Amino acid sequence: xxxxxxxxxxxxxxxxxxxxxxxxxxxxxxxxxxxxxxxxxxxxxxxxxxxxxxxxxxxxxxxxxxxxxxxxxxxxxxxxxxxxxxxxxxxxxxxxxxxxxxxxxxxxxxxxxxxxxxxxxxxxxxxxxxxxxxxxxxxxxxxxxxxxxxxxxxxxxxxxxxxxxxxxxxxxxxxxxxxxxxxxxxxxxxxxxxxxxxxxxxxxxxxxxxxxxxxxxxxxxxxxxxxxxxxxxxxxxxxxxxxxxxxxxxxxxxxxxxx
Amino acid sequence: xxxxxxxxxxxxxxxxxxxxxxxxxxxxxxxxxxxxxxxxxxxxxxxxxxxxxxxxxxxxxxxxxxxxxxxxxxxxxxxxxxxxxxxxxxxxxxxxxxxxxxxxxxxxxxxxxxxxxxxxxxxxxxxxxxxxxxxxxxxxxxxxxxxxxxxxxxxxxxxxxxxxxxxxxxxxxxxxxxxxxxxxxxxxxxxxxxxxxxxxxxxxxxxxxxxxxxxxxxxxxxxxxxxxxxxxxxxxxxxxxxxxxxxxxxxxxxxxxxxxx
Numbered sequence: 001x002x003x004x005x006x007x008x009x010x011x012x013x014x015x016x017x018x019x020x021x022x023x024x025x026x027x028x029x030x031x032x033x034x035x036x037x038x039x040x041x042x043x044x045x046x047x048x049x050x051x052x053x054x055x056x057x058x059x060x061x062x063x064x065x066x067x068x069x070x071x072x073x074x075x076x077x078x079x080x081x082x083x084x085x086x087x088x089x090x091x092x093x094x095x096x097x098x099x100x101x102x103x104x105x106x107x108x109x110x111x112x113x114x115x116x117x118x119x120x121x122x123x124x125x126x127x128x129x130x131x132x133x134x135x136x137x138x139x140x141x142x143x144x145x146x147x148x149x150x151x152x153x154x155x156x157x158x159x160x161x162x163x164x165x166x167x168x169x170x171x172x173x174x175x176x177x178x179x180x181x182x183x184x185x186x187x188x189x190x191x192x193x194x195x196x197x198x199x200x201x202x203x204x205x206x207x208x209x210x211x212x213x214x215x216x217x218x219x220x221x222x223x224x225x226x227x228x229x230x231x232x233x234x235x236x237x238x239x240x241x242x243x244x245x246x247x248x249x250x251x252x253x254x255x256x257x258x259x
Numbered sequence: 260x261x262x263x264x265x266x267x268x269x270x271x272x273x274x275x276x277x278x279x280x281x282x283x284x285x286x287x288x289x290x291x292x293x294x295x296x297x298x299x300x301x302x303x304x305x306x307x308x309x310x311x312x313x314x315x316x317x318x319x320x321x322x323x324x325x326x327x328x329x330x331x332x333x334x335x336x337x338x339x340x341x342x343x344x345x346x347x348x349x350x351x352x353x354x355x356x357x358x359x360x361x362x363x364x365x366x367x368x369x370x371x372x373x374x375x376x377x378x379x380x381x382x383x384x385x386x387x388x389x390x391x392x393x394x395x396x397x398x399x400x401x402x403x404x405x406x407x408x409x410x411x412x413x414x415x416x417x418x419x420x421x422x423x424x425x426x427x428x429x430x431x432x433x434x435x436x437x438x439x440x441x442x443x444x445x446x447x448x449x450x451x452x453x454x455x456x457x458x459x460x461x462x463x464x465x466x467x468x469x470x471x472x473x474x475x476x477x478x479x480x481x482x483x484x485x486x487x488x489x490x491x492x493x494x495x496x497x498x499x500x501x502x503x504x505x506x507x508x509x510x511x512x513x514x515x516x517x518x519x520x
Contacts, residue, residue, distance in 0.1 A: 001289060001491065003260050030260060169514035172476035217431035226500035228318030233492050241485035247374030255428035
């Protein structure tokens, strides 16, 4: 299927690894030129060179800390006319309310929640003015099914889901779509680190990390490629009637009965 | 994006027109062989011939009434080993609870609700046995945002959404995905017919039927091909980790606030 992404410009935040990198790869393969954003220039350069080598893709690097408002401004100035904005950056730390102060929570939200809000505040009006554009927010299943031990992430993700629905409900009147993607556990480098720590605790052997996922659908987590495929499809003109909704991508886990 | 659908077999119910026909067209374009199901053989033959002409696609016609158990049995026997099942057939009539009695509701659910359930009952276990398969239920936004004036449809659609979630939550353990699409208003012949009636009532002029949609997102209903593209993508291995959920496809309308007081 021609996703009609050839010649489109996309911004991907958190593009240096994991799901963000996989998204950038699929976009590049589909013919989009990509603005790669994260904090570490060296990592981004590696992704840029790889996209160029494998797909002949144009990619531009922006080493920015989007938890800072001035960085949000800088990215807007550099790439303000992008067709597609993919808000993917941000990992909110765990902890329950007894462990997290208000300041801890705000800090945890600074990149993922306020970084996303800041970029949307800047990019959405430009897209509306053009009468064209897509914003995809890669959020996280805890916004749908929360956990007390991950309270800041559960709350923050729910906020982003509602931002997505609320704005996406009205945006089509301006030719713009706002859509979300909720990954469940996804096997990135970071995830593997956490899983290895769990395996150490459970089995005394970090190499048995895959066994810690035996309760998940098909006994595994999602792959970055699987998340990237859904994200790029919903960003494409082939998803032209999808807006104001968050697509769950977790093999069905969220619909399981509570434990 | 290579959807990796070449050579797959898909069953599409309600395939003679509207959304079902659009889904069959995209699947055929992507290289599937398609089993087309509806009641009217002539209409299905026309779709089959069109798919063959345009895409060189293999399509087989099954003129069956899926509101009857016998129709469901015949179809399962003919195509039970399909890779993809798209449950799409079924239009539940409107009416509020004072106007639709219990028998009317049961009759209305015979095709859409029990038709879907019967085909899932027949085909899902075969897919689990093979360790592979996708079931897509094309349901409808009223299951998410109900309307009292469409009570049988609101209830029936909600039931199908729960079927989708319940099965889809476990099906990946068997290598099978079960998911749904909730279309909002889509510009099919049926919708245009109703819109003309509405325009006649509202403006005294049925030609002004497009104006009856001006409050929809982008001032228009969805296009059948917009549901077709989405269904084909979701049926493909490129949506491998999507199960147990219903994707809303209505330009965002379902997330709007009810009218403010």
